[in-house]
Amino acid sequence: MALPTDSVASADARSSMIWRIVAALSLTAAIVLAYRYRDLLDPVQWSTWVEGWGAAGMAVFVLLYILATVLFLPGSVLTLTGGALFGPWLGGILCLSGATIGAGISFLIARHLAGDWVARRAGGMVGNLLAGVEAEGWRFVAFVRLVPIFPFNLLNYALGLTRIRLDHYLLASLVCMAPGGLAYAWLGYAGKEAASGSADAVRAGLWAVGLLSIALLLPRWIKQAREAKRHLTTHRLREMLEAGEQLLVLDVRDAVDFFGENGHIPGSCNIPLPELASRMDELRGLDRPIAILCHTERRSAEAMRTLDALGIGPLWLMRGGIKQWRQDNLPVER
Structure with a gap:
């Protein structure tokens, strides 16, 4: 049987x-x-x-x-x-x-x-x-x-x-x-x-x-050479967003700056750098690339190293931050 x-x-x-x-x-x-x-x-x-x-x-x-x-x-x-x-x-x-x-x-x-x-x-x-x-x-x-x-x-x-x-x-x-x-x-x-x-x-x-x-x-x-390829220009990021690519734009400035007079990139997410470690669960399992920016590049580079070490990604760093985005006359929200 x-x-x-x-x-x-x-x-x-x-x-x-x-x-x-x-x-x-x-x-x-x-x-x-x-x-x-x-x-x-x-x-x-x-x-x-x-x-x-x-x-x-x-x-x-x-x-x-x-x-x-x-x-x-x-x-x-x-x-x-x-x-x-x-x-x-x-x-x-x-x-x-x-x-x-x-x-x-x-x-x-x-x-x-x-x-x-x-x-x-x-x-x-x-x-x-x-x-x-x-x-x-x-x-x-x-x-x-x-x-x-x-x-x-x-x-x-x-x-x-x-x-x-x-x-x-x-x-x-x-x-x-x-x-x-x-x-x-x-x-x-x-x-x-x-x-x-x-x-x-x-x-x-x-x-x-x-x-x-x-x-x-x-x-x-x-x-x-590899790090250079992980940088995005402001215009390249705008092209990706306009093309509807699945991409999270992560702004690591403090909330007061994110909502302040400089504004932020439309559709971007704000997690201030000091809060990044405690809010990591919000980024796990996203299954899409993350473009990181701050006012210039110092804090975004630190955020990139933190996320890299935890295996979250793929990651890009936007050159020049929101300062460069505004200098290029690209749209912002407040």
């Missing part, structure tokens, strides 16, 4: 829940053990052990890197080791391969097995990532890979809770991890050459310093 459909579905749900709990507990135990014995990650010992595998050493090294990525072990030490063991280019490629595959496995664990566990540990990060990916897709993944806003290993898991496609996530991660990965591989290689007294040490050191400088400066350039 066949079981009722509801009973089968209930059994499947219980089985799935059990597997999720087992996965989360196993992952927690593995990470705790890895953290407890992280001091064993000695580059010299690991180099000797990997070299002992002979021709299979490259595959073993990649597997170690994958494991380290999944278990929250520091990848920088392994990247330096990879550069010293296999040379700057091959070592860098092996490290990037291990980091990308490990990041993909972490992503899939969060998406299919341990999502609740990841959400609890990621905290407010999840809201930021969900809003960012919804607004920008793979571009946001590229940004957080280049600009280290979030811890690398936790980011791998947290991005699994978003709706980004796996192939987009992997490609953006691989490309944007490359500058830092190659720089550290060259640094490891340069250190080995210097220790051995090689005549190539100076050239290797220059390569390492050059790539490391690029890796350190690139995030700043990317962040500045």
